Amino acid sequence: MLSMQSISKKYGKLYALKDVELEIKKGEMVALIGNNGSGKTTLMKIISGITKASTGTFEWETNRQTNLIETPEFFDYLSGYKNLEYFRIQRGIQDQHIIEDILERVGLPNDRKKFKQYSLGMKQRLAIGLCLLGNPEFMVLDEPTNGVDAQGIIDIRNLLLTLNKEEQLTMLISSHNINELYNIATRFVFIKSGEIKKDISKSELNKNIGTFYQVNIDRIQDIETLINDKVLQSNYYILDDKNTLKLIKNSETSQFIEQLSQKELIDDISEVQVTLEDYYLEIMKG
Helix, strand or coil, rough: EEEEEEEEEECCCCEEEEEEEEEECCCCEEEEEEECCCCCCHHHHHHHCCCCCCEEEEEECCCCEEEEEECCCCCCCEEEHHHHHHHHHHCCCCCHHHHHHHHHCCCCCCCEHHHCCCHHHHHHHHHHHHHCCCCCEEEEEEEECCCCCCHHHHHHHHHHHHHHHHHHEEEEEECCCCHHHHHHEEEEEEEEEEEEEEEEEHHHHHHEEECCCCCCCCHHHHHHHHHHHHHCCCEEEEEECCCCCEEEHHHHHHHHHHHHHHCCCEEEEEEEEECCHHHHHHHCCC
C-alpha cells in the first residue's frame, strides 16, 4: 500500500532521515520504534504530506490515507458528536449518519459530553474517530497513547486491533511504549539517527526474545546431524563464535539438551532471559 524509496531529510548539514527504504503491505500493523530525535515523526510527516523530503520518493497505492500526528483542534465547548459533525460538513461528506457509526466504533456511543470534559483517552479515541471520517484504508499514528492512563491504553489498543482485524485497516504506529507496540503490531521497524537498523516480523522477533539455553560445544561439527532435525530448525541459532548454540527454551530443546549431555558434547550451558527492552537496546547499540 505504501512504498518509500531512498527518503532523506536534511536540516542544514544534519540528516534527520537518511536513505529510508520501506514497503508496507495491506493489512499490516507496522510499529516504528526509536528514541526521541530518531526520525520517526519526520518520516510520518513526509509520507502524510506535512513535510517534504530533501531527496527520495514515496508512492501510495490508495488515496484513502489519514494521519494522527498533530493533535486535532477540537472545540472545547462542543460535544464529541458536534465536533465530528463540524468536520464532516467542512470536508463535504454527505452521509449524515456516519458520525453515530464512528462514535460507536471508537467506543463513544451516545456521548454528549463537551470535549473539555473528556479524559485524555477519550480525546485520543475521538481523534481516531476524526481519522475515520474519510473511510481510510491506511492510518499513520504518532504516539496515539501518549499520556493516556492504563485503561485508556487498553481501550485504544482494542480499538486499533478491531479496526485492523475487522476492516483490514493498515497502520504505521509509533510509540515510546515498546511493550504496548508489541501487543498491537505485526511488524517492527527500528530506526536510529534517521536510518532503519532492523525490520522484523513479529514471528521473527519472538525468536529473539524470551528464555534461551546458551550451549557451548567444543566442535559444532560433532552435532550437525542432530541440529539439522526438522523439529529443531526454528528453535536454534549458531552464534558468531561458531561454537555456541542459542536455543529457545521449550520441550523439544530440553530433550535435545539432554541428548547432548548424555553424549558428553556440552562444555558449558547457561539459561539466558532476553526481554523486548534488551533486544531494543542491543539494536540501538549498532
